[in-house]
Amino acid sequence: MTPPVPSWIAAPVLGFAFVVAVARWILVRESAINRLVNRMLSWQVAAGAVFEAGHGSQFADATYRLFLGCGVITVACAYGISALFAGADPATARRRQRGYDAIAAVCAVIVMIIGRPADPAQPSFEWKVPLLWAIFNIPTTILAVNIIRASLRDLRVSTATLRERFVFSALFLVAVYCLYCAVSAAVHVLRGQPSDSPPTTWTQASCFSFFVISALLALPVVNTVLARVGWDRTGRDHRKLFPLWRDLTAAVPGIVLDQGTARLGSEPRLYRRLIEIQDAVQHLKQYMPPGDQRSVDGYAVRLAQAAENKLRGCAPVVAAQERGEPVVRDRAAELDDLLRLARAWPAARAAASAGALAR
Missing domain, CATH: 1.20.1070.10 (Rhodopsin 7-helix transmembrane proteins)
Incomplete structure (x- = not known):
């Protein structure tokens, strides 16, 4: 026993x-x-x-x-x-x-x-x-x-x-x-x-x-x-996207949803951030200079340049190849793409700012 x-x-x-x-x-x-x-x-x-x-x-x-x-x-x-x-x-x-x-x-x-x-x-x-x-x-x-x-x-x-x-x-x-x-x-x-x-x-x-x-x-x-x-995976992803979200919404402030986030859970807050970043990207594509978008780093630089152009009051680029209907994808794939873009964003933003100063 x-x-x-x-x-x-x-x-x-x-x-x-x-x-x-x-x-x-x-x-x-x-x-x-x-x-x-x-x-x-x-x-x-x-x-x-x-x-x-x-x-x-x-x-x-x-x-x-x-x-x-x-x-x-x-x-x-x-x-x-x-x-x-x-x-x-x-x-x-x-x-x-x-x-x-x-x-x-x-x-x-x-x-x-x-x-x-x-x-x-x-x-x-x-x-x-x-x-x-x-x-x-x-x-x-x-x-x-x-x-x-x-x-x-x-x-x-x-x-x-x-x-x-x-x-x-x-x-x-x-x-x-x-x-x-x-x-x-x-x-x-x-x-x-x-x-x-x-x-x-x-x-x-x-x-x-x-x-x-x-x-x-x-x-x-x-x-x-x-x-x-905010220490779970969703909270960490939310924080990683913040610099990208901050700079894009500064260029396109009108896309920020007019709702408080204090009462939302981590999943709804992350989803809201994804939607706002995607809306900002769609809007900034008309200010994006042409180039190859297959590279994440290259695309990040061009997106940062588009944000700089919008903030400087430049006219939209007329022949913007990337404009069109957005591709419908699942949220997990969209999150992965935006996290890769967020990792490349600090260097891209610095490069775009340096180019703007040179001009």
């Missing part, structure tokens, strides 16, 4: 999960599934804290019963999440979860009344242990299978990023562990032996699985914080 986890390990894990739960309730609660995940984590933290607080004390039996009740609610939340992973309709998630919660409330009362199974020699042991196993492990088995299937499905997607594959792999391993625990407990129950499900102590594997789940749930918190301070 796996030995229990020492308090000096369990306490930091619970503390970390508590911080993640609080942060998620503050920063990651915009969707129904996120709120359901937050509920699940909160109930799991409460269950672990109650167990640790009463373990080895005169209140151990009472706290263990509360631990069981919290555990049932946690399983109900996890079941609802796994149903969404398996493809259940999100539009009916709230109504469906109310049904799960109602069943879980009844089961929580039952397990708190039963408490810790008594001596195997007593007659009540024969029905208490199978009942406890069924309440905890039938839904656990189903949700584990749902998560395993969903993880394997998402791992087979060719466009999945390395980070997504890591998350799906971690979820897969945790689900496999949960399935193993449920099946192992079932074998003990069928043999008439004492079962560790529900567990009477934390185990090292369970504690590690809980830490992995908490760490995975912390990733959206980190992403949200990075986005708010």
Whole structure:
């Protein structure tokens, strides 16, 4: 049997999960599934804290019963999440979860009344242990299978990023562990032996699985914080485009959208910057001197010259070969092109300014 986890390990894990739960309730609660995940984590933290607080004390039996009740609610939340992973309709998630919660409330009362199974020699042991196993492990088995299937499905997607594959792999391993625990407990129950499900102590594997789940749930918190301070990839791209946007919109101020950006997220702000740069480029093409536009550096110099011409009040170039209907492209390709142009922009702007001074 796996030995229990020492308090000096369990306490930091619970503390970390508590911080993640609080942060998620503050920063990651915009969707129904996120709120359901937050509920699940909160109930799991409460269950672990109650167990640790009463373990080895005169209140151990009472706290263990509360631990069981919290555990049932946690399983109900996890079941609802796994149903969404398996493809259940999100539009009916709230109504469906109310049904799960109602069943879980009844089961929580039952397990708190039963408490810790008594001596195997007593007659009540024969029905208490199978009942406890069924309440905890039938839904656990189903949700584990749902998560395993969903993880394997998402791992087979060719466009999945390395980070997504890591998350799906971690979820897969945790689900496999949960399935193993449920099946192992079932074998003990069928043999008439004492079962560790529900567990009477934390185990090292369970504690590690809980830490992995908490760490995975912390990733959206980190992403949200990075986005708010502008340190995510979108924020970095937004800052890289700023010198190009500043100089082009200075030459064509009329294309700047008359909307505040303080309330916009990083994605809308980046998209707005892309649109304004593209509009400025289209307008400045009529001031662009002719030349080869296959080179990014050369095109950047000509665009900088066009901006200088516009600012100096020069007349548009009559025979501008590049004018015409814009080519429709996806946003990712447009962003890549503009980022390359932004990297070449400082040198191009300096060259255009030097040419203007020479004239």
